Each structure stands twice: as structure tokens, then as C-alpha cells.
Amino acid sequence: MPRAPAAPDTHAPRAAPAGWLASALRPRRPRAPANGVVTLDRRHLYILPTRSGLGFAVLLLAMLTTSLNYNISLGFALTFLLVGIGMSCMWMAYRNLLDLELSAGPVSPAFAGDAAVFVLHARPQDGMARIGIEAGAGAGTPDTPGSLTLDGTEGADGVLPIRLAAARRGRLALPRVTVSSRFPFGLFRVWSYAEFPLSTLVYPAPEANAPPLPQSAGTGEDDDGAVASAVDDGIDQLRKYRAGDPLHRIAWKHSARTGRWMSRTGQAPQPPAxxxxxxxxxxxxxxxxxxxxxxxxxxxxxxxxxxxxxxxxxxxxxxxxxxxxxxxxxxxxxxxxxxx
Structure with a gap:
């Protein structure tokens, strides 16, 4: 007798969605530099309207509603003109960060309580001008970061300094960097992320009004009888007289004053360690x-x-x-x- 068909296994794994949905659901890796350079491509740029952009959209909606209610032809023309300007601003904002190359620069140590400065070099890949580029890294960056403008000449690059608050001594790593721009009119904000394996050392904060550096304990004379101090008749270091020392090397005044024969070594006296x-x-x-x-x-x-x-x-x-x-x-x- 023919067997009845088996019931479908409800616990079997479902097939992964195909096409663009699969690529959208696939987790993306962090933007690590390739050969030390991070390129901001189309897949890693994000854009959203700012508060000014949302206000501009509300204004356009109000103008369109008024023009429809009162059948104002000039209102339609002005509304559509402003809509076109807004769309152009969105494209220009997106284009301002597209194909921008970022690379890490030198890092200097800092003292606790100061700001550690990380340097990123930015260069347009296509040779076009870039305006108002900003970079920040987490909550430790200032609220008003400096902006960078590139004129687009061949081989020209700019510097994006990132200042992080160095609150504690030790090793300070650079967190994920956010590169953004609000060019041209601040209606849209475009940003992207990059990660660089950079770190620096944070030294302890020097004590304010610290006591003077302690002096080393010593007798002022080493095993060879060298005196680590200047004398009246010269600035050379002195040592005990040795048989065969030339007469012009003998420190006559010091020998007469101390009662010991001393000779100059020809070297300036060195303070003890x-x-x-x-x-x-x-x-x-x-x-x-x-x-x-x-x-x-x-x-x-x-x-x-x-x-x-x-x-x-x-x-x-x-x-x-x-x-x-x-x-x-x-x-x-x-x-x-x-x-x-």
C-alpha cells in the first residue's frame, strides 16, 4: 500500500530571504581601514533632515495647502521652486561626503585632565571640492567640532582633529569616528562611520605647586676623588693628582686651599643623578x-x-x-x- 505523505517539519529552518532583503538583513561589519584608508562609499552613507529641514518641509506643506485652497498660481510656482531647491540640497549634502578617503595621522600623548588629539587626514577621491566636513568620536568630543574645507585640487588633503577628554591615566583608544556634514544650508545631515585602531597614552596629571625635586644624597666625591663642583680657577672637574699629570693640569689654588693635590680632568662638572x-x-x-x-x-x-x-x-x-x-x-x- 502506498504510504501517506509525511507531515511537513515545522522545526526545519526557513529559507533565507532572497535579493535585496537578504542583503539588508545581513549584519554589516564595522568600517575598518583597508591599507590604512577608509573610503566613504554609497553603502555606508546615511542622510536625514535636520530640525531646520523639518521646519522647511512644514513650511512647504503650508504653502502648498494655501495655494490649493485659494488657487494661487504664484504660490504653486514658489512652492515647487523651493521643493526643487530642497531636493538639490539633499543631493549636494549626500555628494559632499561621497568617495571621501580618510586615513589616520600621528597621535601625541596627553596628561590627565587635558584633551588628547587624534588626527585624521581627509582627501577627496574624485578631486571635487568638499565643504563643512566635521568629525567626532563619542561623548568625549566637544559640542562644536571644527569643520574642514577641501578645494579639490589634485593631491590636496586636509586635517580633521578629534579631541577626546583624557580623564584618567592609562591607554586611551579612539572610539568609532562619525564623519558628518550639513552642507549647503543645514537642511540635511549626512554622516558615516569609520573605525581606526588608534590609541595613545595619558600621563598622570602633574601635581600643582609640587615641592622641589629632591636632591640626591652623596658626598660630592666619587671613588676616584672627583669633585663635582666648580672651583675658582676653572670650570673643569677635579680629581686626585696622579703621578705623571702635567703641571698645567694641576689646580694650584684648590690644592693650596685644601692641602690635597688635585688635577683638572678637562671636563665640565656633572651634577649627580x-x-x-x-x-x-x-x-x-x-x-x-x-x-x-x-x-x-x-x-x-x-x-x-x-x-x-x-x-x-x-x-x-x-x-x-x-x-x-x-x-x-x-x-x-x-x-x-x-x-x-
Whole structure:
């Protein structure tokens, strides 16, 4: 006997919708840069009327209703003229961001409480002029971001600075960037999103009115007998006399005054290295207050002084220069992440 047809399986997965509906329902990936560049294409531009645009639409509706009720030919002409202007504004606003290329620029560190500045470079792909382009990233950007205008010349690009509030020390990552424009008359707002893998360091806020940088404890004389101070008859560093030193190297005045034979080394006296030590601070200070004072001392020391940094689990040997000072500030910003 022939078998009865099986009942349809209600739990079987349904076929996915075809065509444009499937592409519309498919989740889109974040706009990550390809080869460091994000291009704002047609699929990633969004447009909506602003408050001014909605008011303009209400005005056009009122003009059209009045013209229909009173059969005013001039009212029809003016209404349709304004409608055409509004449609042109919508296209110009959309065209202002279309095919715009964005790339990441250099990022500088900041101190807590200041604003960290991220830089984006914008360049039109088609060589057309762009007016009133704005960029922001989340709630940390100012309410009135600066605008950018590109004249469209070949190879010309502009800079879009994005300022983020650096409230806490540590690493600050750039959130999703929103690029928008209200050109030409502010009736429509066009925007798009882009994500760049950018981050910067936020140093601790230097303590205001911090005490002076502590002096290093030392005797002023090393194992070779070198005296780290200037003398009356020269600015050279002095050391103990050695057999065979030429007579013109002997510091006669200093030797007569101290009773010890001293010779000039021919080098300017170098101040001793200073240690900026966590453990020398009062125990009543909390962690952030300690880091703030240490940061103030590192900044006050400058690039010419030899300084070393000691933190719990971290020690940076004394050195000088901008790179050494930056390494000390980075250790303060990332502590205790860099503890072994």
C-alpha cells in the first residue's frame, strides 16, 4: 500500500530571504581601514533632515495647502521652486561626503585632565571640492567640532582633529569616528562611520605647586676623588693628582686651599643623578597622588638632568634626554601594568 505523505517539519529552518532583503538583513561589519584608508562609499552613507529641514518641509506643506485652497498660481510656482531647491540640497549634502578617503595621522600623548588629539587626514577621491566636513568620536568630543574645507585640487588633503577628554591615566583608544556634514544650508545631515585602531597614552596629571625635586644624597666625591663642583680657577672637574699629570693640569689654588693635590680632568662638572623614588613620599598619599607628584618631578627635571625612576616593581636607571623622560612618563601612565 502506498504510504501517506509525511507531515511537513515545522522545526526545519526557513529559507533565507532572497535579493535585496537578504542583503539588508545581513549584519554589516564595522568600517575598518583597508591599507590604512577608509573610503566613504554609497553603502555606508546615511542622510536625514535636520530640525531646520523639518521646519522647511512644514513650511512647504503650508504653502502648498494655501495655494490649493485659494488657487494661487504664484504660490504653486514658489512652492515647487523651493521643493526643487530642497531636493538639490539633499543631493549636494549626500555628494559632499561621497568617495571621501580618510586615513589616520600621528597621535601625541596627553596628561590627565587635558584633551588628547587624534588626527585624521581627509582627501577627496574624485578631486571635487568638499565643504563643512566635521568629525567626532563619542561623548568625549566637544559640542562644536571644527569643520574642514577641501578645494579639490589634485593631491590636496586636509586635517580633521578629534579631541577626546583624557580623564584618567592609562591607554586611551579612539572610539568609532562619525564623519558628518550639513552642507549647503543645514537642511540635511549626512554622516558615516569609520573605525581606526588608534590609541595613545595619558600621563598622570602633574601635581600643582609640587615641592622641589629632591636632591640626591652623596658626598660630592666619587671613588676616584672627583669633585663635582666648580672651583675658582676653572670650570673643569677635579680629581686626585696622579703621578705623571702635567703641571698645567694641576689646580694650584684648590690644592693650596685644601692641602690635597688635585688635577683638572678637562671636563665640565656633572651634577649627580637624581632618583625619583616612590618610597620617599609620605605614606598618607594615595596612589594617584603619588603618581601625580612623581610626574611633576619628571617634568620639572627636563631633558638635561640625569634622573632615575623607582616604582614598586619598576626601576628605570638614571639617564637624560627626551626619550628617557618619555620612558619615565610611560611607566607612570601604565603602572602597575608594567610590573613584572
Amino acid at each position: 637624581r632618583w625619583i623614588d616612590w618610597h620617599t613620599l609620605p605614606l598618607t598619599m594615595d596612589t594617584e597622588a603619588r603618581l601625580s607628584r612623581l610626574c611633576a618631578w619628571v617634568v620639572a627635571a627636563g631633558d638635561a638632568a640625569d634622573i632615575g625612576l623607582r616604582l614598586p616593581g619598576v626601576e628605570i636607571v638614571p639617564g637624560r634626554g627626551a626619550a628617557h623622560r618619555r620612558a619615565c612618563l610611560e611607566a607612570l601612565a601604565l603602572w602597575p601594568e608594567r610590573r613584572p
